[in-house]
Amino acid sequence: MDMKRDYYEDIQLFSSGVVIFWFVAMMVFLAVVPFIFKNYYIYVINFMAINVIVVLGLNLLVGYTGLISLGHAGFFAIGAYGTVVLITQAHLPFLLALLVAGLIAAIFGFLLGLPALRLEGPYLAIATLGFGVTVTQVIGKIKILGERQGLHAPDLIIGPWHFDTDKDFYFLLIPIAIILAFAARNITKTKVGRAFISIRDAEIAAETMGVNLTFYKTLAFALSAFYAGIGGGLYAFVLRFIEPELFSLSLSIMFLTMAVVGGLGSMMGPIAGACLLSWLDLQLRNILDIPYLGEWLRSLSQSYFSLTGVSNIQYIVFGGILLFIMLFEPLGIFGIWIRTKKYWKTWPF
Amino acid sequence: MAFFEVKNLSIYFGGLVALDGISFTLNQGEIYAIIGPNGAGKTTLFNCINGIYHPSHGDILFKGQSIRGKKPDKVARMGIARTFQNIELFNNMNTMENIMLGRHLRMKTGLFRGAFLWGKRSFAGLEEVAHRRKVEEIIDFLDLQSSRNKLVGGLPYGTQKQIELARALALEPELLLLDEPCAGMNAEEKQDMIFWVKDVQDELGVTVLLIEHDMQMVMDISDRILVINFGRPITEGTPSEVQRHPEVLKAYLGENEGVCAA
Ligand SMILES: Nc1ncnc2c1ncn2[C@@H]1O[C@H](COP(=O)(O)OP(=O)(O)OP(=O)(O)O)[C@@H](O)[C@H]1O
Ligand SMILES: [Mg+2]
Numbered sequence: 001m002d003m004k005r006d007y008y009e010d011i012q013l014f015s016s017g018v019v020i021f022w023f024v025a026m027m028v029f030l031a032v033v034p035f036i037f038k039n040y041y042i043y044v045i046n047f048m049a050i051n052v053i054v055v056l057g058l059n060l061l062v063g064y065t066g067l068i069s070l071g072h073a074g075f076f077a078i079g080a081y082g083t084v085v086l087i088t089q090a091h092l093p094f095l096l097a098l099l100v101a102g103l104i105a106a107i108f109g110f111l112l113g114l115p116a117l118r119l120e121g122p123y124l125a126i127a128t129l130g131f132g133v134t135v136t137q138v139i140g141k142i143k144i145l146g147e148r149q150g151l152h153a154p155d156l157i158i159g160p161w162h163f164d165t166d167k168d169f170y171f172l173l174i175p176i177a178i179i180l181a182f183a184a185r186n187i188t189k190t191k192v193g194r195a196f197i198s199i200r201d202a203e204i205a206a207e208t209m210g211v212n213l214t215f216y217k218t219l220a221f222a223l224s225a226f227y228a229g230i231g232g233g234l235y236a237f238v239l240r241f242i243e244p245e246l247f248s249l250s251l252s253i254m255f256l257t258m259a260v261v262g263g264l265g266s267m268m269g270p271i272a273g274a275c276l277l278s279w280l281d282l283q284l285r286n287i288l289d290i291p292y293l294g295e296w297l298r299s300l301s302q303s304y305f306s307l308t309g310v311s312n313i314q315y316i317v318f319g320g321i322l323l324f325i326m327l328f329e330p331l332g333i334f335g336i337w338i339r340t341k342k343y344w345k346t347w348p349f
Numbered sequence: 350m351a352f353f354e355v356k357n358l359s360i361y362f363g364g365l366v367a368l369d370g371i372s373f374t375l376n377q378g379e380i381y382a383i384i385g386p387n388g389a390g391k392t393t394l395f396n397c398i399n400g401i402y403h404p405s406h407g408d409i410l411f412k413g414q415s416i417r418g419k420k421p422d423k424v425a426r427m428g429i430a431r432t433f434q435n436i437e438l439f440n441n442m443n444t445m446e447n448i449m450l451g452r453h454l455r456m457k458t459g460l461f462r463g464a465f466l467w468g469k470r471s472f473a474g475l476e477e478v479a480h481r482r483k484v485e486e487i488i489d490f491l492d493l494q495s496s497r498n499k500l501v502g503g504l505p506y507g508t509q510k511q512i513e514l515a516r517a518l519a520l521e522p523e524l525l526l527l528d529e530p531c532a533g534m535n536a537e538e539k540q541d542m543i544f545w546v547k548d549v550q551d552e553l554g555v556t557v558l559l560i561e562h563d564m565q566m567v568m569d570i571s572d573r574i575l576v577i578n579f580g581r582p583i584t585e586g587t588p589s590e591v592q593r594h595p596e597v598l599k600a601y602l603g604e605n606e607g608v609c610a611a
Contacts, residue, residue: 007481008469010445183464190463190473191456198439198450205437208399209520210425210454223460265441 011189030174034167042166046238048278049177050231055258055274056184057227062256063264064188065220066200067116068125071132072255075105075225077247078135079232081145084153084242089144094158102229109225113218132252140244150243153236169238176234180227185267187223196220200265228255250315254281257318261325263334272333277318284314350413352377352556353524358407359580360397367393368404369580375524380550380557382571390580391560392434395526398558399431400424411524426454430522432513434529434560440502444493444512445484447501451519452480487515491545507538514545524556525549531563543569568592 034042054076061067082101086092092100112131116124140148156163156172163169187193195216198206207213236242254277262273287294297313353375360368368390375381383391396402398409400421409417416424430451439447458473468474488497491511496504501512510530517525530546531539543566549555550570561567567574567588574591576583584594591597 007478007485008474010481011477186473187460187464190477191453191458192460192463194442194446194450195453197442197446198453201439201441202437204401204421205433205439206450207421208401208425208431209450209516210422211450212420212422219460 034170039166042170043238044279044282046166046169046173047282048275049173050235050238051255051258051274051278052177052271053180053234054228054231054255055262055270056181057224057231058255059259059262059264059267059270060184060187060193060196060227061220061224062259063266063270064193064200065196065217067217067220068121069112069128069221069224070125070249070252070256071112071128071130071135072224072228073247073249073251074132074135075109075228076232076235076251076255077139077242077244078105078108078225079229080236080242080247081139081151081232082229083233084151084236085144087154094156098230098233101233102226105229105232106222106226109228110218110222112225113221116217116221117214129249129252132247132249136244136247139247146243148244150241151236153240153242156237163237166238169234173234173238176230180230181267181271184227188267192216192219197265254315254318257322261321261333263331266331266334269331269334276333277321280317281314284317287313351375351410352412353558354410355394355398356408356410358394358397358404358409360393360402360404360406367580368397370407371577371580371582372407373575373582373585375556375558376572377523377556378550378554379572380546380559380570382559382561382567382574383577384561384567384574385577385583389577391577392528393580394577395431395528395558395560398424398429398526425520428520428523429526430517430520430524431526432510432517432528432530434532436506436509436513438501438509438512438516441500443498443500444488444496444504444515445481445498447512448484448487448515448519449480451516452484454520456480484515484519487518490548491515491518492541507534510534510538510542511545514542518549518553518555522555524558526558526560528560529562530559531561531566539563539566542566546570 033045037045054072058069058072061069079098079101082104083094083097086097086100087094090097108131112128115127119127139145145151156169158172161168163172188196195206195211198209198211199213199216199220203213232247239246258274258277259270260273261277262271263269287297301313351374355371355373358368358371359366371390371394373381383394385391393402397404398416400416400419400423404417407417408415411427411429414427416427416429419427439450442450456476458476462472469478488494491514493508493511493515496508496512501509504512510533514527514530517527527546531542534542546557546559546566547570550557559567559571571588573585573587575585576591576594576597583596584591586594
């Protein structure tokens with residue numbers, strides 16, 4: 001028996017023909033999407049891809065390492081502003097600017113990780129929340145970052161290619177999202193990921209087996225912030241215009257909701273959660289245009305909530321979903337998936 | 350230079366004196382047991398050695414070097430591994446991965462090599478395979494084949510104890526601290542555990558520091574025994590010497606039956 005191959009199968013990505021089949025099917029689907037769907041849907045998918053990137057990183061921190069962050073909008077903002085400014089002010093090429101902005105976010109992640117060594121649960125939540133709020137406050141006061149008026153993203157150019165349309169962005173975003181998804185998946189299957197999980201499951205045992213808590217907790221924060229930073233850098237160009245209000249606490253909570261809805265500590269779960277809630281988010285923003293329902297919501301909001309209540313309806317819905325998931329399906333979409341896995345594993349063969 | 354030495358170790362929690370002037374020396378390759386009634390301070394002693402607690406007085410020397418005040422991961426790095434009285438496994442990992450964590454210090458794959466340069470022939474791939482092969486040996490040695498791919502959280506208590514031992518062995522320690530390895534086991538599992546601990550000493554040449562309430566095990570396999578009560582040493586000696594000590598009969602062995610039943 002070839003022992004070598006045996007052990008590799010434990011951690012191999014394409015563990016069976018069925019997995020390869022679904023992977024190829026997925027790739028083919030992603031490749032033809034821009035040619036069969038309307039522009040709006042491509043915009044939606046781009047939006048999903050960005051959230052997938054952020055949530056993949058957040059999941060490494062929350063789902064795998066067992067730490068919490070309510071400040072990921074802050075890293076997202078650092079990535080967005082960093083990329084734009086590095087291009088307009090430092091004249092870096094796009095990909096380099098994006099990478100550097102991601103690394104700057106990672107440095108902030110590392111710094112925020114330091115108090116995480118001493119803080120637990122709710123205290124860490126408050127500390128990260130404070131960080132996220134501070135970032136937007138500070139950005140709103142810095143001239144070079146456009147203060148409260150915001151910043152326009154420059155044209156996106158990579159080498160000879162200009163990226164103008166949603167379709168162009170699609171071909172940039174999807175490969176980046178796929179690479180980062182593979183990277184995250186591989187990390188969780190190797191030494192670093194095991195260290196993360198060990199900290200989550202039994203911190204003291206992890207420590208006595210040689211896991212350096214200081215190193216791995218700050219690493220988890222830095223890595224997670226890097227993903228958020230990359231997501232933010234791409235977001236700036238998809239939106240074309242960024243302002244501090246975009247990076248509110250609600251956004252941090254939305255990222256967390258996506259991860260939780262998908263199922264913390266799994267790979268496909270948070271991806272599914274990010275896609276589903278991104279779609280819902282965009283739909284709910286247009287809820288007032290829906291006949292009758294929109295009217296009804298408007299009057300409901302005006303009589304019981306604030307005048308602008310309806311425009312924030314997505315956050316109310318997300319809050320409700322979060323509660324529901326916590327109460328009835330703590331493993332999120334991933335939990336539902338696990339139950340049907342047997343069926344899917346052999347389908348359609 | 351003694352292999353391992355605890356010198357006049359004391360630790361206080363507020364007004365409580367959990368350890369009060371404990372001293373002993375381990376010779377390389379021996380099994381040294383620490384016994385004493387519940388609350389005597391045995392686990393606290395392990396926690397001091399591991400760096401989880403910081404002793405108030407005294408020193409701990411491993412191969413001539415002080416490890417007092419070192420962080421737990423640094424202590425592990427020096428070659429000291431441990432199992433826990435109340436099982437501390439990584440419940441959402443399977444048996445293989447739990448034991449793989451014991452290889453943590455011997456692996457070099459970092460974030461970057463783990464994330465990108467992957468595949469059977471990549472650095473990370475080769476390293477994973479090599480260490481999994483090593484872990485497989487431990488799995489075979491401890492008869493854990495049937496739980497290999499199962500999440501440890503759902504496994505029987507006795508099996509979880511075995512996996513704790515396996516994980517500690519994966520570190521390839523020079524000194525192994527076992528905190529009640531037989532607690533909660535049935536007679537057959539106990540017999541196996543005694544056999545394995547003996548094997549760890551004989552075959553792997555590991556020095557073992559053992560806490561155990563089960564007198565059969567302690568008397569069977571220990572080279573020497575230290576008895577403590579209320580954090581203070583009572584006596585030290587070979588199993589037959591210790592068994593005859595009047596205070597031991599009174600303070601510990603008298604309630605042996607009760608402790609075993611618990
Ligand atoms: N972190 C702590 N804070 C306060 N008191 C502690 C702490 N850890 C241990 N103690 C106390 O120290 C004493 C010794 O406890 P320890 O767990 O070492 O006993 P033990 O000998 O392992 O007992 P057992 O046989 O029940 O496992 C107990 O009175 C315990 O309450
Ligand atoms: Mg104890």
